[in-house]
Amino acid sequence: MRLYEYEAKQIFGKFGMRIPQQIAIVENIEQLDDFSISFPIMIKAMVLIGGRGKAGGIKKAKNIDETKTIISEMLKLSIHGYSIEKILLEEAVNISSEIYLSVTTDPATFDIVIVASASGGVDIEEVARQNPEKIWKKIILENVKELPGIIADEAVEFLVKSDSNLMGSENQLKTTIQSLYSAFQTVEAKICEINPLIVSEDKNIIAADAKVVLDDNSLYRQEPLLKSIGIDPRSKRHDISEQTIFEDKAYRIGFPYLDLLDEPEKFEKEKDKLYVGLVPGGAGYGIFSIDEVVNVGNRYFNGKVVPINFMDSGGGPSLSKVADMFHLLMDHPATDLIITSRFGGISSCDIFIRGLIMSLRDRYTKRKRMIPIFGRMVGTDLAAAREYFEKAKRETPEPLKDLHIVVGNKKIMADVIKDGIEYGFKIKSQDGIKR
């Protein structure tokens, strides 16, 4: 979970780092009347994505009129798809040097890695590419709770060597580095980053920006921390840009889902294309099945097949959750066909088929839209699933007449997808003739 800048700064403040004084967090200009402000101030759009400066999300204001103009302009902005709902006003600090400092996880070894550079305030990846010698990097092998002073000293030495202006601030720098590390370990972050860490003209070290990404898996034991910065610990923050209605729905029910079409509720379908919804099993196959549909579409159907979603329907979903997964895609206006796969390891074929059939019977009785389903089930509890499926087909043939589930692996999934798409196009052309 990524924190907003003002939240991250508050955390850093708790760990003894100096941060600019936060004046207010506002959602509209009317709220400004509640505060007395001494200028100049920084006005910052609170969005959960980087690159705000270039996109106009960070401005300096010298008086209240300027502030009002900037805020009303800023509220209209959208930064990389993120709309702006909150704006931070904070004390502006004068800058003498800008440092980059971060504690993150090394993607290769998963150890903690500390990165420091005296070339802060800019895109650090760019610096790393152009001038790798300007970057100091240290991997911490033992997952220690506190950063050993000797390592912090090494970082300070490097920084001072790179920027002589930092001379005299060694002690403050050292404590800041150690505090940031301590914060990273204590709040169980995935990333703690300050860019820039400012050395002011009066030689104070101030975190002018702050980025904290918490580890979702440890949120359950970080309740006091989250409460202290005003976050409800039980409601996980959704930190992707803007949710579509279907993403929102899936999020509420509790399974990972993403729309691949922009604004699917208003989406204009292209008449000659087939739009395929996916209930694919685990997350990995969730990603792969998108590729499979595209690949099969490109090879055999002139590229006229469009997968519409990512879904992780794996793990051990409950009966009603399985039903909701199918409901969601059948309520989705784009869906022409649903491809599903249940390769039961930890999850059960039996629960899957019961949930699926439950959704179809429900829709049939309520006269809701029915979509052809093609799929396959193999693995755990297959025997019970097959018995239930056969019985269900005898008992209620009508709602299940467009349910095509291969029992067992007599066909590989790629071929089931191909069959489904072929069938989907056939139905589509028949519908076209009928109209």
Added chain:
Amino acid sequence: MVEGKLKPDQGLLYYLIKEIRPELAEQITKTKTIETMIVGLGRQGTRHAQLMMEYGTNVTCGVAPGRGGTKVHETIPVYDSAQEAINNHPNIAVASIWRHYSTAKDATIEVIKSGIPIVVLISEFIPLKDVRDILVEARKHKTILFGGNTPGIIFPPEGIKIGMLPDIFQAQIVGEEVGAKGVTILSRSGAILYHMSDALASAGIAQNGVLGVGGDGAIGSRFVDLVSLVMKYEETDLVVVAGEIGGMQEELLAQDMIAHPEKYPKPLVALISGANAPEGKTMGHAGAVIAPGQNYGTFNSKKETLEKAGATVVNHQRDLIEVVKSKLGKTYFEIEDYYNRMRKKWDAKSPEPTWGTLITNVMPNNLIIRGYPLQEIIARKGLLETAYLLNKGEFPVKQIAELENLALKALKDELFNDYNILNETDVAKVIGTFLLLDDNLSSFAREANDESKVVAYALGRVLKYLTKFFNNEDKIINLQKEDVSFSELIYLGLVGEIPSDVSKIKLLEAIITACVDHGVTPPSAQATRILASTRANYEVALSAGTQAITDVHGGAGQKAAEFFLSVVKNAKENNKDLDETAFETIRETIKAGKRIEGLGHRIHTQDPRRDVLWDLSEKAGYAKECVAVSKLVSDAFYRVRGMNLPINVDGVIGAIIADMGINPKLAKAVFVFGRIAGLTAQYYEEINTQPQMRRLAFDRAVYKGPSIREVPQN
């Protein structure tokens, strides 16, 4: 049909163990088995332990804190800690961990520290900081760590799986034998692992090992740690890795392949997922996020570096099949045979749920306790020895004196005195009530660490209740004789004297021993087990079981005794022979709409306990008229009803009790007394081998009452 398996010390799993713990591998070559351990026995851990065993994995033991000393799946010992498990089973080579994410770290570190070379971490959602602590420990011990969030690992030629993978993977087949060759598959995702194996098998390509490295962002052993290792295994012909967008595992592997080509002598095919994933969106796997502007983690970065390193990259099942087929130029089994094998799984009937018991095997006309026929036990062993056997699985060797002392002590210890039994006629109710009131027994059972001690003490206590019930308390108190045995005291307590003829003492004890157990199905055993499943106190569960003993179940002896006595009396009064009188009495009883007690059995047509009891009564000189009637009553019944109803154990006991000239109530009393031994065994087996609140035939419950209706006004 090929049924065999590759020897464990020829397979890939053995090879991996040998690479890090050669001395353990040496043991495997001697024992010819790879021992595994399961850590975390919640619902999933327990269920998959069963599936692993069904597949062929040797699951040696389980670890679940607080459950040490119990069993899982009836026979697998459970320990409180990994270290304790290793102390008892030093050859464990693989552990799978199924603990909840909040306790997974400590459990995993403990397992790693115990020195187990291969650890399969199934748990998902483990906090990153905990994962780092785990990794620090794993590096120290050179552990091969699969996961977290792995579906596990499977080795089709050896028939070993550790984890939750479905049973679809295929080994090489050479003639009638299983072979070790094939491709080795590594994957970050579980379902992709299955889909890849499935695709390859459909083209006749075997898998000699299928390894889930884990779907989390931070995991134990990575592609770069494992691929060169499995390529060194000579039976691996080709390696397939399934990667996906996010992280840099695939790039690291490619870099290592470029830097050290000699480590990668076999072809590598990579299936990479996520070619069509939108940028900036987090997919379900924690690792699978494409962040704009990173020079690793994207589909293209992975594809390009891997191709530069000489691997073939595919993104479609059909391409995977074609590439692997062309690189290998051979197949490993007949595709048609493969489909025949799989068809058996598609068409399989769903298995009925079962649960096992190790105590008594009940078969028609045979009762086998812990492997010994009950009739032989009755003839040759005493009650305490039999009670010990029921509870511990073997006859006591040195322990018998201690058991005897415990039973005698129980007889001496104080009894709750305010329970007025003067007007009670039902002996089962009296014993059940005493059990509930018995503080001494309750605390003894809670404090004792051994069920064989509990059963000895309980038998002494129940004898004390019976002594009171039959008004023989004074006789025990005033006993002058020294060194009285428990067997003698049984006779004294129940009958009120100690006969000089040992065979009489033996006979009464044999009758009691005949009643000790009848498996898990009798209502008394089920009542005890249901209470045990809620972890009720021992004496409470035993009381419930005891009170299920009624005229319908186990309590017919008294009525049978009364019936035989009436036949004998009628015969004498009317001067008729027993045969004819039995026939007439049965006819009259049936006419009056009553049951003949002591006849018929749910399972046995010839009760295995019958003959041995008749023989012993003969030896003791108690085979008189009632026993004679008991031998012909079945035929007499046939003459009345035209049905074969064999005499049952209640009938035989009733007849002997009647001939002994003692209170017919004793017939039910001896049944309850004996059954205390069996119910104790049932109680402890339930506690020690079954989950709490076990689901007993939930699916069979069908509601047949009225459908939903409104509550009437007033």
